[in-house]
Amino acid sequence: MxxxxxxxxLDQRTRAKQIKRVLKSxxxxxxxxSARSRDQYGRASPYFVPPTFLYKLLTxxxxxxxxxxxxxxxxxxxFTDWMTAxxxxxxxxxxxxxxxxxxxxxxxxxxxxxxxxxxSRTTATCPVARTGTPLQSAAMPLNRVDEPYLxxxxxxxxxxxxxxxxxxxxxxxxxxxxxxxxxxxxANSGPIYLVERVGGLTCCRVKRLDDRHILxxxxxxxxxSFPLRLDEEARILGRVDTELxxxxxxxxxxxxxxxxxxxxxxxRNSQSASRLCALLQTSRERSGLTFRSAHNISVSVAQALHDxxxxxxxxxxxxxxxxxxxxxxxAKIMTLCILYGIDFFRYxxxxxxxxxxxxxxxxxxxxxxxxxxxxxxxPTGQQSRTDFPLSLVEAQNEVIxxxxxxxxxxxxxxx
Numbered sequence: 001m002x003x004x005x006x007x008x009x010l011d012q013r014t015r016a017k018q019i020k021r022v023l024k025s026x027x028x029x030x031x032x033x034s035a036r037s038r039d040q041y042g043r044a045s046p047y048f049v050p051p052t053f054l055y056k057l058l059t060x061x062x063x064x065x066x067x068x069x070x071x072x073x074x075x076x077x078x079f080t081d082w083m084t085a086x087x088x089x090x091x092x093x094x095x096x097x098x099x100x101x102x103x104x105x106x107x108x109x110x111x112x113x114x115x116x117x118x119x120s121r122t123t124a125t126c127p128v129a130r131t132g133t134p135l136q137s138a139a140m141p142l143n144r145v146d147e148p149y150l151x152x153x154x155x156x157x158x159x160x161x162x163x164x165x166x167x168x169x170x171x172x173x174x175x176x177x178x179x180x181x182x183x184x185x186x187a188n189s190g191p192i193y194l195v196e197r198v199g200g201l202t203c204c205r206v207k208r209l210d211d212r213h214i215l216x217x218x219x220x221x222x223x224x225s226f227p228l229r230l231d232e233e234a235r236i237l238g239r240v241d242t243e244l245x246x247x248x249x250x251x252x253x254x255x256x257x258x259x260x261x262x263x264x265x266x267x268r269n270s271q272s273a274s275r276l277c278a279l280l281q282t283s284r285e286r287s288g289l290t291f292r293s294a295h296n297i298s299v300s301v302a303q304a305l306h307d308x309x310x311x312x313x314x315x316x317x318x319x320x321x322x323x324x325x326x327x328x329x330x331a332k333i334m335t336l337c338i339l340y341g342i343d344f345f346r347y348x349x350x351x352x353x354x355x356x357x358x359x360x361x362x363x364x365x366x367x368x369x370x371x372x373x374x375x376x377x378x379p380t381g382q383q384s385r386t387d388f389p390l391s392l393v394e395a396q397n398e399v400i401x402x403x404x405x406x407x408x409x410x411x412x413x414x415x
Contacts, residue, residue: 016054019085025364026075030054037070046328062086062309064328065348069355079355081363088330091391096304096338097153098170098395100297104155104288105194105201107341108170110389148176150238151392152194152201160204160218161192168246168399170392171203175238182239183208187217192240198233198266200288203240235266242387244396276351281321283340291317294339301335310335326351 023033034051041047046066050056057063063071063086072079083090090111097108150173154165165171173194184190184205193206195216207215209227214234216225228234284294291314302311309331320327320336327333328351337344348355 012058012060015085015087016057019057020054022077022085022363023075026077028075033071033074036074040074041070062330065330065333065353066328068330069353072355072357072360076360077363078357078360080357083330085363086330088334090334090344092305093334093337093344094391095395095398096301097341098392099304099399100300100338101153101287102155102168103157105159105203106153106155106287107201108151108153108392108395109337109341109343110151110391111344112389112391148174150175150194151388152203154203158202158220160187160202160216160220162220164219165192165203165240165243166246170244170388170396171240172242172244172387173238174241177239177241178236183214184217187219194237194240196235196237196266196286197228199285201237201286206236232266244388244393246396246400275324276326276347277321277323279342279347279350280336280340283342284317284321287340289339297339298335301338307331312336312339326353328353 020030023030028036030049030053031051034049034053037045037047037049046064047070049067049070053063053067068082068086068088069079071077072082075082080090094108094110097106101108152171152173154167154169154171156167159165159167171194177191178193182191184207186207187205190205192203195202195204195206197216202216205217207217209215212230213227214230214236215227216234218225230236287294289297294317295312295314298310298312298317302308309329312332312335316332327336333347334344336342337347
């Protein structure tokens, strides 16, 4: 699967020198910081930072997310800044979600960056889209019960509402509006909903048969689906209220790819899943991915980010859904979020990984040059969009520009 390649990371020697300068500016040697982590967390804790930490970094061993959280807590520098210092760019999560998921309709998770480098997730109505004012702290709960919106990218396989919703477009879904009083009588009129069904997500109109059964309506098929039991065979996640369109019309297939899901019933809502393995399992099935297809996408992630650590084997993907110990490898956590449409900070909360940026200071840019926020080149006709997070508009714009470059190259070749 082809994917735009992003700039390669710093070499480990340069990164280790910069990390050492950050520790010095915070008043620590590595030995002192290691001793503090031992006293605060215990030597057997995943938060323990060993005295050989920088040496391991030089040999290519990347820090686990718990160690990054410990560095943040001890130095009083923000967790998100330490993530950037180690080369983990959270903004790549929505970019690669939008770029790599093509066939299936999947959730995408915005990650916003304010003018001070604070990383967070924000709702689409946040004033930053208009004014550039600071966003909420990354320490705030990210999948709060009052979070009103989900975002989904429309896939090319079995799009029941084409041409109203174009494949490749991103839609905003209001989770406060789940129908019941606004169902449709036919496939050509009425509200469009994001529906989770066995095998993945779909955006379609819904006909209510009775209090427990619904019918998913399609404009592209003379026959609609069989009646589905609410919350057992289908779950309405919310109502589509706006669309961020792709610039090109992609071929739409009537037959969806095989999801490999063998169960005939939905699992319980992953929003209330208490164990991380349950979250991973339900999120994978919601994305419509088999372990093999998820592995293939993870290889594309690794290629795009120039780091083999982002790839996840089929066996490891399977193990993650059965083991009680949460994965702590930072690159693989980011890949899981890209694969399954999981918010990164929600993953940390579900895994019980402790972080709190609400009282911490930014990392001094004189000791570590944090990545500058790129100036967005807005797609034509979307300069004034304030109903979508900037990170999703930017991700969509990258896809549009990539398509335009390929089309120009093809025209030159055929000329």
